[in-house]
Amino acid sequence: MEAPGTENRRALLQAVLALLAAGFAAWWLPQVLELFAVINATVYIAMALLALSLALVWGFGGILCFGQAAFFGLGGYAYAVAALNLPDTTYAVPVALGVPMLAAAALGYVMFYGKVSDVYMGVITLTVTLILFNFINSTAGDEWRIGAAPLGGFNGIPATPPLNVPGDPGTVLAPEQVFAVAIGCLAGCYAICKLILRSHFGRVVVAIRENELRAALLGYDVRLYKLAIFAVGGLMAGLAGMLFANCVFVSPTMFSLAYSGQVIIWVMVGGVGTLLGPIVGAMLLQALTAWAGTLPGVNPSLILGLVLVVAVLAIPRGLQPTLTTLLRKRAP
Amino acid sequence: MQRRTLIAAAGGLAAPLVFRHAALGADPIKVVSIHDASGGLDIYGKPMIACVDFAAEEINAAGGLLGRPVQVINYDPQSNIQLYTQFATQAATRDKAAAVHGGITSASREAIRPVLKRYNTLYFYNTQYEGGVCDRNCFCTGSTPAQNVQRLVPHIMQKWGKKVYIVAADYNYGQITSKWVTKFFREGGGDAVAVDFFPLDVTNFGPAIQKIQAAKPDVVVSALVGGAHVSFYRQWAAAGMKSRIPMASTTFGGGNESLLLSPEEGDGIVCAFSYFQEVDSPVNRAFLDRLRAKLGANTPYLGGELAMRSYVGMQLWAEGVRKAGSIDRTKVIEALGSGISVDGPPGRTTLDSKTNHVTLDVYVAEVKNRGFNVLQHFPNSPPSDTQSVCDLQKEPNANRQVVVDVRI
């Protein structure tokens, strides 16, 4: 056991390293990759950020959320609606973070203060996602508009304005710049997660995951801590949604069960209780899905399904823990 | 790794074409097709892919385009909007496709369209839809409500009566189409007694069927979409309603819905599309013979228009390239805008340069024994709905989908 001081310093170091690596990637990758690869990489990063948000909430907070896509979708829609109404899309960013965070806090209040537990929490989050999905799908009519932004029902909002240079609404960010922003967000969130987990707050959150009753008996308000970590997760998912809105566009599928399920799968394959694993898991599985779509004559669902079943049976703890153990064994 | 495998896969796909046309000896012209071959929309996507491939083979068999063979690269977005965007980006910036054919739902089209516009890649959307797309780079070759609903409604009003009950899928297509149905009924002196919308995953239609019975309409018009909604027709028949209230639909048969039902459940539903496999013309018979000779037992049932429009879309693009003498996007757009038409299995299709939509033949047919029986044929129906809101001659930089204001 190391002294907490050393650990904190190491966490800080990891956070700084992540930011440096991100800075390097943001500068270097657009120079070597083709344009389409840069754009697709931005989508992958948005998804990786979504996976990271669930990794925090589920892996460390112990809250299995079946509706992470709800916050993802809310972030995307909040950004699109605000960007269409505001003169400078930069102002839409805080909206895209605030709306899903508040939604997560409200939902968290219902669940944690109502003492809803494990599977039941899963069902509530799933149901909320379904309600949002049904609702947003039925907003095709002209009467459904917020200010200048029609909600568009099933078709979504194709005319989502991209981010512009802060303070200069005329200059829209190029795909390479959006990529840099995305990778910055991912690294930033990763660093924040690392720091949160090393803080007193983070330690209490993990303690609650390990033994809720014991933590409560030690005098911590379990509900409040869970609520807080859930809201942070909602915020990060919202950020992912905003990035997604910038490189794809917002449509009700963002709220779909398929997305909610995919995120869980990414985190699971990457390793529950790790941060880097889910990020890698998200990217790997995204690439696999896209690759499966280019194979002639093979049904992609079949491939994905098989990969999943095999992953659960062969590497039950996920990629990161399994790899770490392997490496430790090699180098005694 | 992804990239190398992909090239290998694309190469494998193209190998037979290149081999056969080695004589042409030139770089192939790449056409990317993005259609769902898996997931919930594959019932529409698979026949569309078969028709795009077949059109390319016919073009190649006739010597290719500009002395070069045409190579189709198929991507399967798995009924997932995000993959549509990714594959469209890939098609435009990496494959440098001469044209992209694809998209089934309006949402998937809106995912593709801005990407291809941004990267200056020609786009063909070959599906029946609600109308209103106004974009010089995007050619919509399917029928719109002013074409099919306008023909369907007078037919059923004359046959069955003036009071209609509309059941529609709760998304953009359903919402807009139900307005058009109401409009045409009112124009004929009738009216809609009620309109009900259903989320796409509803499977229990018992309450709806009872509501319809209480409203006692002369006819029911359905604009329901997808596998779950097929339940409606089955529960309708099971409740013994088929013999009491006749039904028409703007969507039934667009894919393969008619195959899912037994004859007792499906027979008698009246539909209107710009093509039915059963269209009785020498051109169509010859086309079907060629398709069967090529695909054998794997020949899909083409049903309504979606698959055939994909074939015609390829023909129109090829005609544009021939006329332009180049695959350069602006030249092809100009050539296409000069009033090109092709005579294909569904009749004559003429591009309307004002809207980039098409003037086409509309057929009214009724379901019969898992297929269709064509009742009426209306040649040369213009896309008047989109024409009322879009003029690309005056506004060449337009880039939007206008919701056609249906005055009812």
Next chain:
Amino acid sequence: MDLALATGIQALSGIATLLLISLGLAIVFGMMRVINLAHGEFLMLGAYSAVLAVQAGVNLWVAMLVVAPLCVGLLGVLVERLVIRRLYGRMVDTMLATWGLSLGLVGAVTMVFGNTVAGFSAPLGSVQIGAYSTSGYGLFLIAATAVLLAAVWAVLRFTQAGLIARGTMQNAGMAAALGVPTERVYALSFAAGAAVSGLAGALIAPMSGVVPTMGTAYIARSFITVITGGAAMLAGTSSAAGLLGSVNTLGTFATTPVLGEVLMLVVAIVLLRLLPQGITGRFFRRSL
């Protein structure tokens, strides 16, 4: 009067359908605490086996009531052997593996049978209730659900196997200590759950579109019903189906189909907020 009766029948039929599609999932969840996300695909396979059997010339009732549960039950045995058995006690892993299974089954069925099979129409004609006509098969579905429910209850309540199953459900460790082969009990429960799902799928086949992706339209609804019901599988699932089914049907009558769906989901959330352990966490606690 006709209206009330016809509406009542619609509500009953809504409840019965919900119960029917949830029962298989409830058995597996109640017995083993396993949430089978491939449940929707078990329904789909039930429908497919019935449809294919009918096409092959098997009598319609035999196809629905015998062939379908048999096929899917056998598949259940296989799935339990190959996948579920390795993951007991790891609820989330099981969910993930069955999710993968669900994707794989959709893909496999599409590749093997194609995405279109010609369905068969509902037997039994229609029944007239005053001014309203409703399907005879719909009434049969209500009765069949009741019989199925009663049968499961009777097996659990009165037979030796039922006693062992209930014992294992309450305290697996104790049951094992008393010499019960719990592994086999679990295997049989999973197979039984799968068979019931297959039967349900076959029964709804004439009333729904039989396509490989049909499971997705049902899985969320049955998942919500089972969890809202709580730990007691029969009492919980039936009370949840009763409540949610009638809310959905009456909501659809009173307003629109969209609101009817949303209303049902809202009721489920409110219910779980008030009764965090599901309905049977508070009421009917000692029932099955």
